[in-house]
Amino acid sequence: AQKAMPGTSLEGIRPTYIYKVVLLGSTSVGKSSLAYRYVKNDFKESLPTVGCSFFTQTLNLEVATLKFEIWDTAGQEKYHSVCHLYYRGAHAALLVYDIANKETLNRAKLWLRDLEKEFLPDEIVIALVGNKVDLAAEREVTTEEGEEFARTKGLLFMETSAKSNHQVNDIFMAVAQELLQREQGKTSAPSPRGRSTVDLRESRARTGCC
Amino acid sequence: LTWIFLPQGYLPANMERRKLTLQRKREEYFGFIQQYYDSRNEEHHQDTYRQIHIDIPRTNPLIPLFQQPLVQEIFERILFIWAIRHPASGYVQGINDLVTPFFVVFLSEYVEEDVENFDVANLSQDVLRSIEADSFWCMSKLLDGIQDNYTFAQPGIQKKVKALEELVSRIDEQVHNHFRKYEVEYLQFAFRWMNNLLMRELPLRCTIRLWDTYQSEPEGFSHFHLYVCAAFLIKWRKEILDEEDFQGLLMLLQNLPTIHWGNEEIGLLLAEAYRLKYMFADAPNHYRR
Numbered sequence: 001a002q003k004a005m006p007g008t009s010l011e012g013i014r015p016t017y018i019y020k021v022v023l024l025g026s027t028s029v030g031k032s033s034l035a036y037r038y039v040k041n042d043f044k045e046s047l048p049t050v051g052c053s054f055f056t057q058t059l060n061l062e063v064a065t066l067k068f069e070i071w072d073t074a075g076q077e078k079y080h081s082v083c084h085l086y087y088r089g090a091h092a093a094l095l096v097y098d099i100a101n102k103e104t105l106n107r108a109k110l111w112l113r114d115l116e117k118e119f120l121p122d123e124i125v126i127a128l129v130g131n132k133v134d135l136a137a138e139r140e141v142t143t144e145e146g147e148e149f150a151r152t153k154g155l156l157f158m159e160t161s162a163k164s165n166h167q168v169n170d171i172f173m174a175v176a177q178e179l180l181q182r183e184q185g186k187t188s189a190p191s192p193r194g195r196s197t198v199d200l201r202e203s204r205a206r207t208g209c210c
Numbered sequence: 211l212t213w214i215f216l217p218q219g220y221l222p223a224n225m226e227r228r229k230l231t232l233q234r235k236r237e238e239y240f241g242f243i244q245q246y247y248d249s250r251n252e253e254h255h256q257d258t259y260r261q262i263h264i265d266i267p268r269t270n271p272l273i274p275l276f277q278q279p280l281v282q283e284i285f286e287r288i289l290f291i292w293a294i295r296h297p298a299s300g301y302v303q304g305i306n307d308l309v310t311p312f313f314v315v316f317l318s319e320y321v322e323e324d325v326e327n328f329d330v331a332n333l334s335q336d337v338l339r340s341i342e343a344d345s346f347w348c349m350s351k352l353l354d355g356i357q358d359n360y361t362f363a364q365p366g367i368q369k370k371v372k373a374l375e376e377l378v379s380r381i382d383e384q385v386h387n388h389f390r391k392y393e394v395e396y397l398q399f400a401f402r403w404m405n406n407l408l409m410r411e412l413p414l415r416c417t418i419r420l421w422d423t424y425q426s427e428p429e430g431f432s433h434f435h436l437y438v439c440a441a442f443l444i445k446w447r448k449e450i451l452d453e454e455d456f457q458g459l460l461m462l463l464q465n466l467p468t469i470h471w472g473n474e475e476i477g478l479l480l481a482e483a484y485r486l487k488y489m490f491a492d493a494p495n496h497y498r499r
Contacts, residue, residue: 027303028264045271048264048303050410051401054460069457076261078302081363082401 016065019179021172022087024111025096026104027075030131033162034096035072038172043163049074052086059176064183066176087118092125092175097146099130099159100138105146112153125178127156129171134161236343242291250290258301262289269306273326273414275317276310280330284338285309288346292353299353299360304405308352311409311418312345326414355432359404367404370436371397374404377440381486385447392456399463403439407431411442412468412476419476434487441482442466 023031032046032053039055055070071090073083087093095111097104108128115126128150130141143159150157156178158171250259266285270276276285288309293301314325320337321328330338358366375396379386389396402410409417420438424430443450446466453459468475 027261028268045268047271047410048268048306050304050405052398054398054464056457056461067457074303076303078300078360078364082367082397085397 014064016067017179017183018067018069019091019176020069020071020089021092021094021175022071022073022090023094023096024073024083024087024108024115025075025094025129026098026101026107029075029096029098029101029104030162031075031094031096032072034094034129034131034160034168035070037162037165037168039070041165043165048076051079051082057172059173061176061180064180066179068172068176087115090119090124092127092179094127094129094171094175095155096129096131097141098132098135099141099146100132100135102140105130105141105149109149112155121154122182125156125175125182126153127158127171127175128153129157130159132161132163133159133166134164232344235347236340239291239343239346240339242295243287246291246294247287249294255290255294258293259286259290261303262286262293262301262306265303265306270310270414275314275326275328275330278330280338281313284313284342284345288342288349291346292350296353296357299357302360302364302405304402305353305360307406307409309345309349310414311421312348313341314414315418316341316344352431355429364405367401368397370404371400373436374400374439374443377436377486377490378443381440381489382444382447385444385450388451389459392454392459394456394459394463398460400439400443403442404435407435408439408442411466413471416468416471416473416476419473420480423480434483437483437486437490438479440486441479444482445479 023035025031027048032049033043035053035055036046037043039057049072051074053072055068055072057068057070059066059068071086073079073086093111093115095108095115097108112126115124128146130143130146146159147157149155156171156174158167158174160167160171162168249255263286266282266289267277269285275281285306289301289306292305317328317330318325320333320341333341353360356366358364359370360366375386378396407417408420412420421430424434427434446462449462450459453462
């Protein structure tokens with residue numbers, strides 16, 4: 001019945017959530033391309049990312065509006081000390097590897113370890129993303145291998161191609177759904193721990209009603 | 211063009227000695243190539259070479275000049291030799307961009323038409339070798355002054371971003387407070403300004419014009435750049451103050467509309483940077499380097 005009254009006050013109580021999402025992974029696995037595909041629905045050769053770049057995307061879902069702040073990080077190790085500053089306070093992380101380069105999956109596993117040091121499991125939604133499925137002929141990591149690793153670690157998992165636009169929207173949508181689900185879990189049973197983390201920007205990540 | 215004489219200390223002023231030094235420097239560079247370049251596939255250098263090899267085709271992807279294999283090989287050699295001779299920093303993404311202006315300037319001496327579309331196969335081996343060696347030495351000279359930008363944890367950049375913040379807080383409190391209000395941190399946009407010396411924010415022709423001034427300015431790249439960054443930021447104050455949320459501000463700051471910029475805009479930017487520099491040069495307590 002609520003849905004049947006567009007434009008009324010009920011619209012007003014549909015909450016808006018702002019979520020910080022980081023893209024992590026080795027150099028040249030397609031982090032920037034995934035962000036670009038998701039936000040602009042296009043593909044282009046991108047320059048190596050320096051530090052981090054920032055994208056936004058708004059999702060209007062039935063139950064809420066989600067604003068993603070996407071931080072696309074540089075893959076080179078050198079930048080890790082800097083990227084650390086960016087993923088502080090993240091609500092979700094996409095760990096990206098290249099299915100045609102086995103080493104990049106190992107790197108993604110190391111990134112996961114870093115995240116596990118930084119966050120409690122219920123503080124962050126993590127998705128493992130095997131990108132570049134358009135390079136099927138050069139595949140070095142089987143779907144099962146990625147899937148299996150994600151399952152044992154409790155991560156969302158999807159294989160994508162930023163180039164051929166395969167499942168890029170889907171993985172962000174899966175992350176959105178998971179974030180919303182956790183949000184709803186929180187409101188129905190407020191956790192005693194609350195969101196007492198020290199990140200200054202945390203406040204912006206709470207419900208911001210219009 | 212006189213760029214090759216400008217980087218301070220690269221060449222002596224005396225004409226005759228200058229020619230000899232140039233000759234010797236070029237030979238020295240190709241000596242490095244002979245001695246070290248084969249080691250790129252050895253285990254201890256493999257990662258460095260791999261990263262460079264991945265980045266080169268992604269350097270200036272929209273300019274045809276840089277898609278030519280001959281040019282890409284030149285860049286790979288320059289960067290690899292520089293990286294292994296500077297193990298404290300090694301190769302860091304962004305350094306690949308820094309070769310570009312030198313290469314283009316030296317190449318322009320031999321090219322009448324549009325450099326960005328020039329086919330380098332038209333040049334003799336000797337000419338290409340000179341361009342390569344001169345680009346290497348000029349880039350080395352540039353990096354000598356800013357090496358702490360690229361060592362572990364990039365302290366030079368952190369320091370400069372901090373300095374920029376402090377400077378802006380003094381010259382334009384309104385912009386500074388606007389950032390604070392919307393929780394924008396300087397590192398979020400200015401990291402790249404320092405790491406790539408504004409190259410990612412400006413068209414190539416503007417970078418060349420800007421660097422022309424940096425080279426004739428003592429500590430141009432390491433210090434004067436700071437004032438240029440401050441002037442560059444303030445140039446957009448109206449657009450900045452018009453944005454009223456974090457997302458809008460970040461999107462603006464990462465995509466500043468300079469695509470049509472030319473010499474005139476850079477001239478104004480430099481004039482403003484000089485004004486700031488002199489304003490603060492006599493007031494060391496206002497702003498500590």
